[in-house]
Amino acid sequence: MEKEYKRMLKKFFRNPSGVLGLALLFFFIFVAIFAPVIAPPQPSNKYEPYMMPIVTWSPDPQPPSKEHPFGVSERRDIFYGVVWGTRTAFRIGLIVTGVSTLIGLFIGSISAYYGGWIDEILMRITDIFLSIPFLIAAIVLTTLLGTGLDKVMIAMIVFGWMGTARLIRGNILQAKEEQYVLAAKAIGVSTPGIIVKHLLPNTIFPVLIQASMRMGSLVITAAILSFLGLGAPQGYSDWGAILNYARNWMLGAHGEALKYWYTIVFPGTAMVLFVLAWNLIGDTLRDIFDPRLRI
Amino acid sequence: MTAYIIRRLLLLPLVLFGITLIVFGLFQMLGPDKLLSAYINPNLAEKLSPEEMERFKDKYGLNDPLIVRYGKWISSVLRGDLGWSLVGKEPVASAMAKRIPFTVELALYALVPVVGVGIWLGVAAAVRHNSPVDHFIRIFAIVGWSFPDFVFGLFVLMIFYSVLGWFPPGNMSLWAEEIFKSSAFKHITGLPSIDALLNGQFGVFLDCLRHLVGPILTISWLWWAYLLRITRSSMLEVLRKDYVRTARAKGLDERTVINKHARRNAMIPVTTVAGAMIIGLLSGTVIVEAVFNRTGIGSFVATAATQLDYASVMGGVLFYSTILVLGNLIIDILYAIIDPRIRLT
Numbered sequence: 001m002e003k004e005y006k007r008m009l010k011k012f013f014r015n016p017s018g019v020l021g022l023a024l025l026f027f028f029i030f031v032a033i034f035a036p037v038i039a040p041p042q043p044s045n046k047y048e049p050y051m052m053p054i055v056t057w058s059p060d061p062q063p064p065s066k067e068h069p070f071g072v073s074e075r076r077d078i079f080y081g082v083v084w085g086t087r088t089a090f091r092i093g094l095i096v097t098g099v100s101t102l103i104g105l106f107i108g109s110i111s112a113y114y115g116g117w118i119d120e121i122l123m124r125i126t127d128i129f130l131s132i133p134f135l136i137a138a139i140v141l142t143t144l145l146g147t148g149l150d151k152v153m154i155a156m157i158v159f160g161w162m163g164t165a166r167l168i169r170g171n172i173l174q175a176k177e178e179q180y181v182l183a184a185k186a187i188g189v190s191t192p193g194i195i196v197k198h199l200l201p202n203t204i205f206p207v208l209i210q211a212s213m214r215m216g217s218l219v220i221t222a223a224i225l226s227f228l229g230l231g232a233p234q235g236y237s238d239w240g241a242i243l244n245y246a247r248n249w250m251l252g253a254h255g256e257a258l259k260y261w262y263t264i265v266f267p268g269t270a271m272v273l274f275v276l277a278w279n280l281i282g283d284t285l286r287d288i289f290d291p292r293l294r295i
Numbered sequence: 296m297t298a299y300i301i302r303r304l305l306l307l308p309l310v311l312f313g314i315t316l317i318v319f320g321l322f323q324m325l326g327p328d329k330l331l332s333a334y335i336n337p338n339l340a341e342k343l344s345p346e347e348m349e350r351f352k353d354k355y356g357l358n359d360p361l362i363v364r365y366g367k368w369i370s371s372v373l374r375g376d377l378g379w380s381l382v383g384k385e386p387v388a389s390a391m392a393k394r395i396p397f398t399v400e401l402a403l404y405a406l407v408p409v410v411g412v413g414i415w416l417g418v419a420a421a422v423r424h425n426s427p428v429d430h431f432i433r434i435f436a437i438v439g440w441s442f443p444d445f446v447f448g449l450f451v452l453m454i455f456y457s458v459l460g461w462f463p464p465g466n467m468s469l470w471a472e473e474i475f476k477s478s479a480f481k482h483i484t485g486l487p488s489i490d491a492l493l494n495g496q497f498g499v500f501l502d503c504l505r506h507l508v509g510p511i512l513t514i515s516w517l518w519w520a521y522l523l524r525i526t527r528s529s530m531l532e533v534l535r536k537d538y539v540r541t542a543r544a545k546g547l548d549e550r551t552v553i554n555k556h557a558r559r560n561a562m563i564p565v566t567t568v569a570g571a572m573i574i575g576l577l578s579g580t581v582i583v584e585a586v587f588n589r590t591g592i593g594s595f596v597a598t599a600a601t602q603l604d605y606a607s608v609m610g611g612v613l614f615y616s617t618i619l620v621l622g623n624l625i626i627d628i629l630y631a632i633i634d635p636r637i638r639l640t
Contacts, residue, residue, distance in 0.1 A: 128313035
């Protein structure tokens, strides 16, 4: 098993897009950890560092300058928001992916292991949750819970576990008749023991790949909800919220929209690179795991 | 296969029942006070005494238990009445009927460039495997896949509307809308641009198209990325098959081998993806509609949700679920027809 992992790591580092993805990811981790050093909060702001400081009273955006390297949008420093927004992106991505994957694993493995009417009921529930588009479901649930980032995360978890459940169910159905599972059953290992110790370790890899690919798209969905005004509160460091400010300047200023390019380009680039990092890593892992699907 | 289709169709009412019950139940979590705010003017609500508030809650049935309220809703739906839309200020059914054509039109027009170009790029990459063209297309795909569509939409708006002034946001221009809503304009197919042609209003037709370019461009990149990845890997797999080697060995020219022997077989998985894409286009236009200020079913449901207008949201949910379930069934059937090796059970 250990040898297998070493071989995989070797393959991973031989793949240029995998290495690029990992480098991007480390860059974002670095920015997230050292946010207080890169963009120190003002003393008045010390207790809520996630709020972007108001730096001017003029409502117009201001182009990049020495004090504000990414410019000013809605009176707030874009650089500060982009740096601290990295932490927000990681928090949303990790919590939502983590919890929804766990729920999916739980439901999918129970469904596959027991089969019969339990399987039938759980899979019909999965069908029902899948029958409403993810974004619409997230919008409805976030509004009902009351807007805010935590509500956004809850909504994305509630409607985000179905893919994992189906995937792990399929994998376990395949693995469940294998000799080692039958052997474990024969020597009397308990059901949770078989699922956790024998079935999951042998079927979980595709789930991890799927989770890594989902990190990126979840951050986009959260940003869309902030963009629609349902997510982060006014002034909170969140890439989607900063992009929301830019919308007014795009539609309003006819003929001189390029004047305000920095209101979109900096937060937009941060988001694209963040999502790209996860997708590159996921893609590389999939290439290694299943060369048939190599793209 | 008939048994399979019937079983799947029987599942539709069950899914619709489940999803409406869940969404309805979620709305009830708000409690009668918040639900009432959707019915009466907030300025008026402040002046009402608690007793009057209670009377209003009784009038709208907000104090009834969940089951009673859901029963009332579903029995009126079965009679064909979806309720009153607060967002549209008209019955939900007619509010949706006005908006769905714009979404359908966007999806139909987007389908041609998306599928055509996506498959073409995928085949081009696979045929030139590991060449600079292949690498370029792969980068194009992975960046497109990572580019949030609303950010890309903002860029499209910035360049093609604000700078160049070519493709404005909205459904159609004011003058076109006047003609479209006039009594002389006959609504035959329901799709605005086609109806404009049938009415001989060529200007209105062009205006509709002009407003569709931006949204289609925004949708395209993401779906190109998706489709070309599938096409490429499926094509690479087919190109390794024995019958392709045979075709080459018997001296067919390369174009015939690619177009006739390889591409047709590589299209099998692509069909499923293209089908999923139509469903995605019909149900996933919330963002484009928000960015480009279009009134379609997506922006309708999103607005309704933010204003706690549950009758409209429930109408939208019914629409989406029906499309998803029927769409997936049609894909499965098509798949079995195209590839006879697949048995539906």
